[in-house]
Amino acid sequence: MNEARSIRTIVNGKPLEISVSPNETLLEFLRYRLGLTGTKEGCDTGDCGACTVLLEGKPVNACLVLAVEADGGTLATIEGLSSNGELHPLQQAFIDQGAVQCGFCTPGMIMAAKSLLDEEPSPSEEEIRLALAGNICRCTGYVNIMKAVTAAGQRLRGSKQG
Ligand code: FES
């Protein structure tokens, strides 16, 4: 059975009804059908984290999830983070802290970090390391990424208090 199936999903706040093939991965769906190429295709085997997006607020490797699994669910990708032309604090912090070099890992890193900060606005260093353990960066050495997530958490906490 290889028949297309219609799914309903919300992508970056926009409701969508679209037919997908049963063996289409979420990564293929996002990049090649919706044109959301911010989500990167690295290993395609669940090892690098470059394809990390949020499904129901939780990070998933989009290369390991089928598009049909998003039926009835809510998806968030890097394209949905900025609002009114302003970068999300995580995006800004990655720039400010020099946590972006080639940038290939960055969307996945930021989505994994977003899920963490949504749940724990004041994470310990260990919690940040754990949250990003599935995301590989070949350029930065991770130090500036840790700094960026910490700084974004501080900024987000500040904006909630103030
Ligand atoms: S492309 Fe999905 S984990 Fe590497």
Ligand code: FES
């Ligand atoms: S910035 Fe190049 S892989 Fe992370």
